[in-house]
Amino acid sequence: MDSQNKFYKFIVVGGGIAGVSCAEKLSSLCPEDEILLISASTLVKTITNYKKITKTLESFDVEERPMLSVETGCPNVKVVQKYVSLLEADKHILHTVDGTKYQYGKLCICSGGKPKLIAKDHPYVLGIRDTQSVKEFQNQLSTSRRIIVVGNGGIATELVYEVEGCEVIWAIKNKSISSTFVDPGAAEFFLSQLNKDKSKEEAPSKRLKYTLEDDKSSASSTTKLGGALGPDWSTHLHMTGSMQTSHQVHVEYLVEIQKLFSPEEFESAGLSESQVPESFICDKSWPVYVQLTNDKVYGCDFIVSATGVTPNTDPFLTGNQFSIAEDGGFKVNDHMQTTVRDVYAAGDICSVSWELSQHWFQMKLWSQARQMGVYSAMCMVADGQNEDIQLDFCFELFAHCTNFFNYKVILLGRFNAQGLGNDYELLLRVTKDLEYIKVVLQNGRLQGAILIGETDLEETFENLILNQIDLTPFKDHLLEPDIDLEDFFD
Numbered sequence: 001m002d003s004q005n006k007f008y009k010f011i012v013v014g015g016g017i018a019g020v021s022c023a024e025k026l027s028s029l030c031p032e033d034e035i036l037l038i039s040a041s042t043l044v045k046t047i048t049n050y051k052k053i054t055k056t057l058e059s060f061d062v063e064e065r066p067m068l069s070v071e072t073g074c075p076n077v078k079v080v081q082k083y084v085s086l087l088e089a090d091k092h093i094l095h096t097v098d099g100t101k102y103q104y105g106k107l108c109i110c111s112g113g114k115p116k117l118i119a120k121d122h123p124y125v126l127g128i129r130d131t132q133s134v135k136e137f138q139n140q141l142s143t144s145r146r147i148i149v150v151g152n153g154g155i156a157t158e159l160v161y162e163v164e165g166c167e168v169i170w171a172i173k174n175k176s177i178s179s180t181f182v183d184p185g186a187a188e189f190f191l192s193q194l195n196k197d198k199s200k201e202e203a204p205s206k207r208l209k210y211t212l213e214d215d216k217s218s219a220s221s222t223t224k225l226g227g228a229l230g231p232d233w234s235t236h237l238h239m240t241g242s243m244q245t246s247h248q249v250h251v252e253y254l255v256e257i258q259k260l261f262s263p264e265e266f267e268s269a270g271l272s273e274s275q276v277p278e279s280f281i282c283d284k285s286w287p288v289y290v291q292l293t294n295d296k297v298y299g300c301d302f303i304v305s306a307t308g309v310t311p312n313t314d315p316f317l318t319g320n321q322f323s324i325a326e327d328g329g330f331k332v333n334d335h336m337q338t339t340v341r342d343v344y345a346a347g348d349i350c351s352v353s354w355e356l357s358q359h360w361f362q363m364k365l366w367s368q369a370r371q372m373g374v375y376s377a378m379c380m381v382a383d384g385q386n387e388d389i390q391l392d393f394c395f396e397l398f399a400h401c402t403n404f405f406n407y408k409v410i411l412l413g414r415f416n417a418q419g420l421g422n423d424y425e426l427l428l429r430v431t432k433d434l435e436y437i438k439v440v441l442q443n444g445r446l447q448g449a450i451l452i453g454e455t456d457l458e459e460t461f462e463n464l465i466l467n468q469i470d471l472t473p474f475k476d477h478l479l480e481p482d483i484d485l486e487d488f489f490d
């Protein structure tokens, strides 16, 4: 049993990758201190087989482990599974939902986020975040003939590719698919994969460590707060509807959801399914109907709202003067400090508000959550000892490695010319179904790149972004397939 008001020099809230990375780093930096990790979920996220691919790109396996493993790996980390219900920051006290109070010297909040849904508490609108929500999705899908996926980011992009045996209407606000991550050119490259028969495909070379079995605790019935799934979450998951078809995806561009109707409302409004693509089912009454802003109406079994993340700040807000960013996260400075004394934040819960380096920006991603968790631990310790600490090198260059439509995708720097205005130049090399390479230049210098396929160019382009060499004399050869760029710039 925890004694009431026990003092811990460091407390971390959250068993996702940010919280666990923070606790592990604190443990190694301060082996003499007892560190408390409080998490609403019993499974925690850890990383194994960590490898650096380049200076900023990393590869690793993600594992969900029972709490005990963290305790075993870091003997001075005590883990409790509880929901934090209140923060009294002026007294440095955390309350958990069972009435226990914990006193801290420094606190790091890594409570992540939850899906930002198009309709809250709607019985036919699902969000995907943790193991439990994926299970719910799989269950519902197994009896479904048509679903609507809303959103154009990471989850939607992966989901529409994986779902089989069910019609998918993909409703996006933009002119091209997957626009949170890639430009219209790359979207065009992916488009041919959308309805491809995957049975002829080689198994993707993804790693998978998630277990969907018996994770009763990852989203406890009271709190519903499991850690976010991460890289490779969708691989090998059975995402199959009730029909005998492979893929059947139809994209509705430049639309949002205008209104949801129950079958009764649908009937009394005198509506009918309108402009449903030919070959899609029209002979059925559906549990829910969706009117898009282009006025088309689709019936479906349920809707997946893959429309981003809202930070879990609620329990920490009452009585505390946090500065909150536009996306709802805690603003943090370059020491990962919030605006409340001795309270740090890392991962999806925080919004960086320091002056960013030229080629880095925040996206709510696994790699960034891990890096922030580690760096916040370093800051907590350095601040406690009044030591100076430099912003970590990982915040110099945005680098993301993922997998879309069975292609390796690497995003570097300002890969979509974010923040560059109109004064930039794009170079492209595209080989249909094989590779898509786009580089962004400004004043002759490389600012970002999208590398799709096995291009082997990541290290060279990373260096060219970091060292900002003037590429004007080489520009015309930069993407020539027969030139070995590594030799060129040695």
Ligand SMILES: Cc1cc2nc3c(=O)[nH]c(=O)nc-3n(C[C@H](O)[C@H](O)[C@H](O)COP(=O)(O)OP(=O)(O)OC[C@H]3O[C@@H](n4cnc5c(N)ncnc54)[C@H](O)[C@@H]3O)c2cc1C
Binding pocket: 013, 014, 015, 016, 017, 018, 019, 038, 039, 040, 041, 082, 083, 084, 085, 110, 111, 112, 113, 128, 129, 130, 154, 155, 225, 226, 227, 228, 229, 230, 231, 232, 233, 312, 315, 346, 347, 348, 349, 364, 365, 366, 367, 369, 402
């Ligand atoms: C389906 C899906 C797929 C993804 N795929 C990728 C990918 O391929 N690549 C990538 O880079 N990123 C991916 N991401 C994003 C990535 O998973 C997240 O950015 C990252 O996991 C965030 O980690 P976190 O530790 O900040 O938050 P979370 O993982 O959300 O962890 C938050 C933790 O805090 C706990 N908690 C919350 N509130 C409280 C409270 N009040 N008291 C106690 N504990 C609390 C929760 O129980 C949980 O343990 C994906 C996300 C999702 C949802």
Ligand SMILES: NC(=O)C1=CN([C@@H]2O[C@H](COP(=O)(O)OP(=O)(O)OC[C@H]3O[C@@H](n4cnc5c(N)ncnc54)[C@H](OP(=O)(O)O)[C@@H]3O)[C@@H](O)[C@H]2O)C=CC1
Binding pocket: 118, 150, 151, 152, 153, 154, 155, 156, 158, 172, 173, 179, 180, 255, 256, 257, 305, 306, 307, 308, 309, 363, 364, 365, 402, 403
């Ligand atoms: N492979 C990877 O790297 C993956 C990463 N993730 C991460 O997990 C988190 C959750 O993923 P996801 O939910 O896909 O979030 P994302 O932030 O990736 O994408 C959200 C998408 O929803 C759109 N959107 C937002 N509100 C609405 C609305 N009301 N109607 C229609 N569209 C809307 C956004 O458009 P707009 O931006 O124009 O508002 C955007 O296209 C993200 O942090 C994501 O980065 C998830 C899966 C895979």
